[in-house]
Amino acid sequence: MDRIDAQPLTAASADRLDRLFRLYNRRLVAFAVTRTRDHATAEDVVSETWLRAALSLHQLQADDDRAYGWLRSIAFRAAVDQYRPRRASEQPRDWTDALASFSLPAAPPADADALAFAALTPRQAAVWKLKSQGLSDRRIALRLGRSETAIWKRKHAGARRLRSSMALAR
Numbered sequence: 001m002d003r004i005d006a007q008p009l010t011a012a013s014a015d016r017l018d019r020l021f022r023l024y025n026r027r028l029v030a031f032a033v034t035r036t037r038d039h040a041t042a043e044d045v046v047s048e049t050w051l052r053a054a055l056s057l058h059q060l061q062a063d064d065d066r067a068y069g070w071l072r073s074i075a076f077r078a079a080v081d082q083y084r085p086r087r088a089s090e091q092p093r094d095w096t097d098a099l100a101s102f103s104l105p106a107a108p109p110a111d112a113d114a115l116a117f118a119a120l121t122p123r124q125a126a127v128w129k130l131k132s133q134g135l136s137d138r139r140i141a142l143r144l145g146r147s148e149t150a151i152w153k154r155k156h157a158g159a160r161r162l163r164s165s166m167a168l169a170r
Contacts, residue, residue: 013057016064021050024068028075035079048078119165124158127151 009017028049032042052074053060060070117125123144130140137155141148 009054009057013054017050017054017057019064020053020067020071023064024071025050027068028071031072032075032079035076036082041082045075045079045082048082049075052078117162119161120158121154124154124161127154128158131155 025046028046029039029042032045032049033039036042036045049071053071056074060067062070117128120128126144127140130143131137135143137148137151140146141151144151
């Protein structure tokens with residue numbers, strides 16, 4: 001949301017925002033805790049929700065008694081944005097070291113097991129390299145900037161590829 005174009009709240013808008021806050025703040029915090037699994041992060045998400053709601057309060061056409069769905073959708077997007085890397089400097093930079101050890105040699109290796117790793121995609125190879133270093137799925141997800149579910153899927157898809165390529169090599 002572009003905050004540069006934000007206009008000051010009118011007295012009526014401020015009163016409405018105050019009413020909404022009193023009606024739904026606890027409920028939004030409870031919802032955010034289910035999304036973030038951390039009370040402090042949930043508080044941050046709800047704070048961001050109220051900021052975004054104040055900026056777009058003019059778009060709310062529902063009665064105050066029916067505004068929870070609108071506020072909840074704002075809270076959901078704020079929770080997603082909380083975990084999204086914001087700048088290029090926050091993007092993972094360790095892909096090169098994860099991929100470097102999985103490049104194909106000029107001559108086929110004597111060991112067929114090492115050649116089986118060539119069947120992995122670069123991201124699967126990165127996950128497996130980090131997994132072989134003893135990192136948990138959660139740590140790998142944080143390091144690569146992906147969700148734990150994405151790491152789990154890449155790990156298991158890579159295992160299937162390794163099993164099938166090992167079966168073909170024998």
